[in-house]
Amino acid sequence: MIQPASRAQISIGATTVTYLPDGHGWINPAVFFPASVPDGWARHAEYLDERGWFPVSVGAFLIRTAGRSLLVDLGLGEVDYVLEGAAEFRGGALPASLAVEGLSSADVDTVVFTHLHHDHVGWTSDVAPAPAFPDGRRVSGLTFGSARHLVSEPEWRYWTGEPGFPGPDPVAVLEPLAGRVEFAEDRQEIAPGVRVLATSGHTPGHLSLLVTDPEDDRRLIILGDVMHSQVQVAESHWTCRFDVDPDHGLATRERLLKELETPGTILAGGHFAGQVFGEVRQRAWKARDRG
Numbered sequence: 345m346i347q348p349a350s351r352a353q354i355s356i357g358a359t360t361v362t363y364l365p366d367g368h369g370w371i372n373p374a375v376f377f378p379a380s381v382p383d384g385w386a387r388h389a390e391y392l393d394e395r396g397w398f399p400v401s402v403g404a405f406l407i408r409t410a411g412r413s414l415l416v417d418l419g420l421g422e423v424d425y426v427l428e429g430a431a432e433f434r435g436g437a438l439p440a441s442l443a444v445e446g447l448s449s450a451d452v453d454t455v456v457f458t459h460l461h462h463d464h465v466g467w468t469s470d471v472a473p474a475p476a477f478p479d480g481r482r483v484s485g486l487t488f489g490s491a492r493h494l495v496s497e498p499e500w501r502y503w504t505g506e507p508g509f510p511g512p513d514p515v516a517v518l519e520p521l522a523g524r525v526e527f528a529e530d531r532q533e534i535a536p537g538v539r540v541l542a543t544s545g546h547t548p549g550h551l552s553l554l555v556t557d558p559e560d561d562r563r564l565i566i567l568g569d570v571m572h573s574q575v576q577v578a579e580s581h582w583t584c585r586f587d588v589d590p591d592h593g594l595a596t597r598e599r600l601l602k603e604l605e606t607p608g609t610i611l612a613g614g615h616f617a618g619q620v621f622g623e624v625r626q627r628a629w630k631a632r633d634r635g
């Protein structure tokens with residue numbers, strides 16, 4: 345059975361992109377991908393455990409280019425909890441994963457959030473987001489205090505307004521980011537060869553990232569949550585129950601899948617199990633060999 349992914353790295357020219365594990369989740373597909381049950385997983389049984397739940401990796405991508413160190417998303421934080429009948433999540437490894445790369449939090453110059461769901465913002469501050477938000481917690485600062493923090497404006501406006509879905513922890517995430525957050529726009533270059541791509545649907549201001557390097561004719565797209573599982577390469581109609589706009593999310597996924605079918609395009613799926621880097625070939629998933 346396929347397990348959550350471990351560290352992996354890819355080079356695009358002189359740029360490296362490294363998957364840094366923070367933790368993992370196990371999810372009940374009946375809750376998460378309603379269209380996938382009861383029969384959809386028969387073709388993908390290697391992804392399910394004995395309960396019929398599927399694993400997701402949860403972590404961050406470290407992009408190092410031209411003396412810059414960027415983190416894409418901030419994992420779950422130091423949490424370990426069960427949502428009865430729906431999912432279980434455990435995080436906490438991101439600082440150790442960063443240390444393996446020889447970096448501390450002070451070395452990160454940019455944090456960019458694909459979106460603000462709980463499993464992407466966990467290390468925003470020194471308080472871990474909780475599934476229920478207890479009173480009385482105090483944040484003393486941002487984990488990556490010397491970094492710029494980038495998010496799209498529609499994403500920030502949605503979650504700081506009156507969202508119709510469970511959103512980021514106000515104490516651990518929104519308050520410490522307020523006044524610090526900067527807005528990134530579609531196609532904006534946030535570091536040499538690193539651009540954000542507007543890929544809304546899962547959330548109103550969802551971003552993906554495009555990584556290129558003049559020394560390489562390949563390109564890498566960090567998906568964010570346009571897909572949660574490589575099974576969606578073949579089953580693109582499996583819409584996530586937590587998509588704020590499922591129809592738009594599906595259209596975005598189809599649009600991105602066409603991009604991903606372009607030869608020389610490598611995909612990074614932060615929630616993919618087994619291996620987060622791979623390629624799409626004729627709507628089938630081809631994991632990149634390790635190493």
Ligand SMILES: [Zn+2]
Binds near residue numbers: 461464
């Ligand atoms: Zn996610």
